[in-house]
Amino acid sequence: MSAKIPKMSFNRGVKEEHSRMLRYELLVQWASEQWELLYPGKPFLSLWASENVGNNRARSRIKPGRKLRGKVRFEGAETLDCPYVVPISDYRLPGNAPVLDESVGAWHFKFTQEGENFGVIFASSYYEDGDKCIVAVALIPDEKEKLAVWAHYETLSNQASRYLERSQRVYIIGGESGSFKPTVDWDQVILPDALKADLRGDMEAFFNQGVGIYKQLNLAPFRKLLLVGPPGTGKTTLCAALAKLALAQKRVVVYVSGADDDGATFRKIHHALNVVTEARHPVLLIVEEIDVYLRKEDKAQILNVLDGLESPNNPKGALLVATTNYPEVIDERIAKRPGRVDRIIHIPTIQDSDQAGLMLKRYMGPQWQHDHQMVVNELIGQTGAFVREIALYARMLAAHNQETEVTLEVLKQSILSLTSQLATGYDLRPKREMGFGGALVKRKNGAEGPD
Numbered sequence: 001m002s003a004k005i006p007k008m009s010f011n012r013g014v015k016e017e018h019s020r021m022l023r024y025e026l027l028v029q030w031a032s033e034q035w036e037l038l039y040p041g042k043p044f045l046s047l048w049a050s051e052n053v054g055n056n057r058a059r060s061r062i063k064p065g066r067k068l069r070g071k072v073r074f075e076g077a078e079t080l081d082c083p084y085v086v087p088i089s090d091y092r093l094p095g096n097a098p099v100l101d102e103s104v105g106a107w108h109f110k111f112t113q114e115g116e117n118f119g120v121i122f123a124s125s126y127y128e129d130g131d132k133c134i135v136a137v138a139l140i141p142d143e144k145e146k147l148a149v150w151a152h153y154e155t156l157s158n159q160a161s162r163y164l165e166r167s168q169r170v171y172i173i174g175g176e177s178g179s180f181k182p183t184v185d186w187d188q189v190i191l192p193d194a195l196k197a198d199l200r201g202d203m204e205a206f207f208n209q210g211v212g213i214y215k216q217l218n219l220a221p222f223r224k225l226l227l228v229g230p231p232g233t234g235k236t237t238l239c240a241a242l243a244k245l246a247l248a249q250k251r252v253v254v255y256v257s258g259a260d261d262d263g264a265t266f267r268k269i270h271h272a273l274n275v276v277t278e279a280r281h282p283v284l285l286i287v288e289e290i291d292v293y294l295r296k297e298d299k300a301q302i303l304n305v306l307d308g309l310e311s312p313n314n315p316k317g318a319l320l321v322a323t324t325n326y327p328e329v330i331d332e333r334i335a336k337r338p339g340r341v342d343r344i345i346h347i348p349t350i351q352d353s354d355q356a357g358l359m360l361k362r363y364m365g366p367q368w369q370h371d372h373q374m375v376v377n378e379l380i381g382q383t384g385a386f387v388r389e390i391a392l393y394a395r396m397l398a399a400h401n402q403e404t405e406v407t408l409e410v411l412k413q414s415i416l417s418l419t420s421q422l423a424t425g426y427d428l429r430p431k432r433e434m435g436f437g438g439a440l441v442k443r444k445n446g447a448e449g450p451d
């Protein structure tokens with residue numbers, strides 16, 4: 001707290017009058033009194049300010065001594081005591097250590113320009129408008145060059161507050177923005193080898209060589225891949241495995257789902273794109289269930305992003321991998337408009353007995369027996385999710401009957417039971433699976449992803 005700032009003269013008990021004023025008016029009124037004390041008679045401008053100026057991370061990253069435009073140096077900030085500001089911080093868990101995030105407060109920011117000192121009074125506080133909102137104001141000297149300096153300082157704060165630390169975890173953009181560690185290994189994804197190699201090759205080629213090529217052509221290095229296929233074929237699983245590979249290559253991974261509690265809002269995509277732009281590392285951006293966004297009013301904005309009008313410009317490269325179960329939405333909005341996505345990759349149901357055998361082995365685990373091979377042909381044309389369920393159900397049935405092994409009979413029974421359930425149209429699986437294979441997105445900050 002500042003010792004130099006004299007006690008405030010603002011709280012004179014005129015409460016009713018204050019209650020009719022808007023929060024930003026209160027802040028400006030308070031700030032102008034501070035201004036008079038610090039800079040008597042000096043004209044000022046009151047501005048809407050960026051709340052990120054008060055962000056903890058921005059304030060700790062922009063150090064005193066930092067040079068700004070016009071031979072200006074930032075000299076540091078002094079905390080002010082403002083009765084309308086109750087500082088409350090949020091925290092995020094990008095890795096193992098929590099990071100303090102948005103916060104409000106009041107400060108006197110000090111600058112020097114060729115020997116001359118000047119300052120800015122900034123205050124931000126919470127107000128209630130259905131949602132929790134932050135309002136921020138700044139009082140700056142009424143001079144054009146000072147406005148340019150302040151604009152520069154705000155830009156730095158915006159960048160610093162969005163900056164992502166490189167992490168071994170995937171960032172989730174959504175209601176409870178947290179992070180998780182993907183646990184799916186590349187070889188656990190059972191799909192045709194050529195398809196997997198192609199997708200992995202595309203990602204590597206883009207980050208390693210593609211980014212430079214895009215830049216030579218003066219294009220923002222932003223590549224867009226779309227995974228299309230029926231529910232349960234492994235799109236989410238594939239994304240999780242790609243995420244794990246990308247993290248191992250020291251790339252940042254950002255995950256957005258249209259199917260979480262927050263729904264599919266452009267605000268979410270917008271936030272994700274900002275994060276991608278400021279990341280300073282190559283970013284893999286995963287947007288699941290992209291069709292949901294394309295059905296809503298926000299679709300024009302999403303299409304703008306795909307069309308490149310609002311592409312993130314991350315010089316290290318950004319690869320968008322989007323998924324959808326609904327090819328018809330894609331046909332209309334995307335496939336017939338070349339350039340909206342660079343590649344559409346179809347994720348098929350099980351193609352042949354080899355793949356079916358691998359899938360069954362994977363989900364039978366230690367209970368796998370050679371004669372299970374007999375059912376493999378029945379699994380062609382089914383999805384990975386189907387095989388997982390019949391395997392799990394068979395294993396449970398056997399355990400329930402206190403049998404130590406899963407007989408072929410039990411396995412057949414399990415297939416029959418799920419097939420007839422699906423035939424009646426009564427599918428117990430949720431229509432939209434969320435997250436990397438489960439209720440992941442609903443979990444709290446820092447939750448581990450399910451395996």
Ligand SMILES: Nc1ncnc2c1ncn2[C@@H]1O[C@H](COP(=O)(O)OP(=O)(O)O)[C@@H](O)[C@H]1O
Binds near residue numbers: 237386437
């Ligand atoms: N190709 C696959 N390889 C391995 N497991 C799969 C595959 N497809 C589906 N699964 C299993 O089924 C579950 C649901 O699949 P998911 O990846 O969510 O499908 P989608 O996103 O295409 O709807 C997964 O958690 C995984 O256990």
Ligand SMILES: [Mg+2]
Binds near residue numbers: 236237288
């Ligand atoms: Mg999915």
